[in-house]
Amino acid sequence: MSGNRWLIYVLTALFTGACSPRLQPVASSPAPVEKPIVKVPEAKPPVKVEPKVSLISLLLPFDLDYLDKGYNNNAALKKANIAVDYYQGFKLALDSLTTFGYNYKLQVYDSKDLPSQAHALAYNAQIRASDLIVGPVFPVDIKAFTAVLTSVRKPIVSPLAPASPATFKNRNLVTVNPPLEYHAWAAAGYITTTLKPKKVFILKSGYSEDNDYLSPFKTAIDSLSKKRIKVNQLTVVHGQLKVLEPQLSLTEQNIFIMPSTNQAFLIVTLRTLDSLGKKYPITIFGHPSWKDLTYLKAELLQRLKVHITSSENINYKAPETLSFIRTYRKNYHAEPTVYAIKGFDEGIYFGKLLADGDDGLKNITRNDFTGMHNSFHFEKKTGLGWINTHVNVYKYSNFALKQVK
Template identity: 60%
Template sequence: MISVQNHLLPLSGNKWLLFFITALILGACSPKVRPVSTPVKKQTEKPENKAAEKSPVKPETRAAVISMILPMGLDHVRPRTYSSAGLTQANMSVEYYQGFKLALDSLTAEGANFKLQLYDSKDDASAAHSLAYNPQIRTSDLVVGPVFPDGMKVFTATMGTRVPILSPLSPASPGTINNPNLITVIPPLEYHAWGAAQYINEKIKPKKIFILRSGFSQENDYIVNFKKAIDSLGKKKIKVVTLTISRGQLGSLIPQLSKTERNVFVMPATDQAFLGVTLRSLDTLSKNYPVVLFGHPSWEKFNFLKTDILQRLNTHITSTDKINYKHGATIAFLRNYRKAYHVEPTDFAIKGFDEGLYFGRQLFEGDAGMAELDKTDFTGIHNSFHFVKKPGLGWVNAHVNILMYTNFELKQVE
């Protein structure tokens, strides 16, 4: 059974609002998945002692309380007062909630019992601060949210270490929050760097790696963690050469390149102008020197990148959002989500479903399930979960997928 409480402000009525409320109501009333019952055969003889035939009544499982804090901004619910950003956040919140709720509904078939409490953070630091004092939240078994890092910092600082707090959609480093009960489910950038380094070390085994940087400081986080990972995994036997490239000039690299072995390049840049020029230069270089390129995880969403060039450069990227729409679990989820909500699921809905399924199961296991996340890996629809415990920082999902451009599309290689 799932009990849903909506602690929201009174709202004025209009067509858009009706649609919004309908979405929440559908989420609260989505059908639960229950096992098919087996017909009982009629008895040919009456039992002499009916009381003895009765099975003992099993007590109802205690409901695990989950408090969800999402930026719905319902005090701006009228279309004329909702900003574009606010409307995007509201849609994201409803989509994530519906996916999470569908997962909890499916777990009731296994005997689980949940009480899901929904709160509006309004994407406001003062609101997050106030919610941290709410006794219903403070006595929860799991808190999901706030979504954005600023709200999470204020909330956790006030909340302390009373209950596990799940950061559901942000890849922000847990080092910026510093709470031992934090659960970071979207791998931060440092784990993308580590995943790329691990793949290079194990699958390519190069003697040298070239890091091509644009000079922008935002690349430093990736570069520092990549170097640290390569030194650790390769036992400092792999030489890392870092160069700042201007106007695509790669001529100084030629004396260090091999014509027989794969030359590994890492480009953590996200600047469009830099990428356009440098990738073309690297493409020219690849005509005489074998090249393998590893890019920033954001490249997956960049429409300005030329797929044909990326494919010729044997480009790899790390990702946490690769969905196999032909997989049986994905097909079943799509069917159930459409049936429950009569709309197509978004990436936020899929993330909500994966997280609801995993953490719902962990709560079903009791205190041991939430205390030993590192002992329970999970393969979801959008990503897998492999949690590591970081002292003072909580639990962090360290799993990233390795994708490669093949046949003009990104395909998973690991």
Template identity: 40%
Template sequence: MTSVRNRQQQLSGNRKHILFLLVLFLAACSPKTRPTTNLPSGSGQEKKENKQTEVVKEKKAEKPEMVVSLLLPFELDVINYRIAKKQDLSKAELAIDFYQGYKMALDSIAKTYGGKFKFQVYDSKDNITSLSNLANKAGIKNSDLIVGPVFPNGIKTFSEYSKSMQKLMVSPLAATSADSFNNPYLISINNSIEQHVTKAVDFIKSNLKPKKIVLIRSGQEGEYKYAVPFKKEVSELSKLIPLSEIGIKAVGYENVFKSLTPTGLNVIVLPSTDRNFLLSITKELSKLTANFQIAVIGHPEWEKLTFLDGHIMQNINAYITSSSKIDYKSSAVDHFVKSYRAKFQLEPGEFAFKGFDIGFFFGGLMAEKGKDYGDFLTKEVYKGLHNNIHLVRDLKFGYSNKELLVLKYQDFQLKRVY
């Protein structure tokens, strides 16, 4: 990958305009209280209503208004939208995209299924003090669902309020394991690294069925977050399938072949995301395919790495687990993209897709089940544009999404295979 020096890019005119409108929107976002009108006893209006009681009872009960609150890091108090540069706005752009996708979902449900929503949007400012202040707002306390905050520190802070209020809250983007927050009302949509490991081991066992598993470490500190749970998960398999673990600094790239079996499939597990290590080890493994059967299981973050060579990844039969995959050839995705462009004059980013899927999953349940929607969270399986959602519940740590994909480097792209 070639790096070039760029001048700082300013935010596009359309997105600047949206950010400016959001300043006005959020300023006017505090919930309004409707006045209560008391009719005097015996009034003509009261008699008229009494006469219509039977008619009203025969009518289908009107759907309740569901209150949804978004807590997103717009950070409008620190951004000057007139002169803001792109790097200043990464969190704000995330918030804008997610908000627009979520709103499109609720608008679609309201139009198609007759759902009634009160949609409240708050600037979390990615700030603990701000979140504490928001938790005391009547609009938050009256919410049927709270979506956000999006970052781990904010989730940890707001989880305490969620528990005390007994309010369901959604962690829409963080991949942090739910046991870090100890909140039975937390709904985690993004998969944790432990879930990725479980999916990878299941795929190895059910599909690859190797003769041997070899875990190769680079020495990168972060790889242990994957390597440790992998060794724990695969321990039962190792009774039937030998597992070797080697450190590349001790062994050297040229001696990797000594850990492979010449008969049957070798599954190589690479928990690292280090550029130099991956370029070297994948090149070496590609050479070894001439004499050994090889398949590689990589870290989920590989999906974002642009330096990996497509030819080599295909040659070594590389796989990764992933929380999501957008099929731009599907009619549903095509319709969403066109609708998003028409509404906002922008291309939908990853977080717009995420916002739509999360909004449609919860909004659909709310429209159908009303105030009891929480009783059906684990019974609904949602196949989305970006995310699939199938929740499982832990009484101590809340809900987690068990939907995960296995992708393979094939035809110079990542394709779903499991």
């Protein structure tokens, strides 16, 4: 074996008789048999497999040209800060994933918050070759960018804007922040399954913006309750609610839906509801942006049992959040903003999907995720891409928001 030649020869003995003069038969020798030569294949050196490198393009509104001119523009600086914070959080996430052996190449582009710039970037060959595109950030820029990239089958992540994907109509779009209609469905779901009222009151301000929330809410409440919950609508003028008093219950919670964000309307109407609350049990569901309206005082919101929906609520006492803050400070010598936290969560989520290969992004609807600021549960909508539909419900308690669903 082992490649050496060897042969086996069989020798036979000749036997002769001694008793007779006759010719004795002679046994002939058989032909030698040659065994096949067995060769052991030479060991080939292992093929060196290059690690997969995922190419990611970030399109963020740094607006560097404008800032270089030295203008002191607060709006421009605010957008630049958003871009920087998001980038640093996203990059920190990729750096964390590389410790597991994953590899990424990150390309960063300045979208300048200009639709014309976003439109031009859509023709960039390096961006088109990316495994994942994140950005632009603002809706007008997203629309200009996605209008060009209609056939390129690469995921385009809308990282911060909760704008409805129907605005863009791009099948490759990934909307991370749930649009307003999913907040309306979450509120309707909680009212239907938890509070179970016989009727709800919708208080309108008279401004058309209310319909962005009201239309999906009415659809949701009718669908989820099978129209067993009666919906009463009233356009409130100067906080006058006397017409509703005969319909209010003295013993059961009276559920009010208030989709407005108009300051004058809210201040006057909530004051009236606060007075009614001394006699009638009142629970209010407000617009998700109420949590950012500083003129709405927590004491009042708590007395009125105000509920709001939210797709982000960071627990700054959670161990993972504290760990992130320490790492961010160490790397960037700054405090992380909510945009840095969002950047980190999205970097971890999409970076891991890329590392899992093509199946990761193709199966995004089966890859849920819980981050520091929100959870991701994506649904695929025909012609609109993937939409994160996860929304939590909160209630004001102990002068803070407490999650109830």
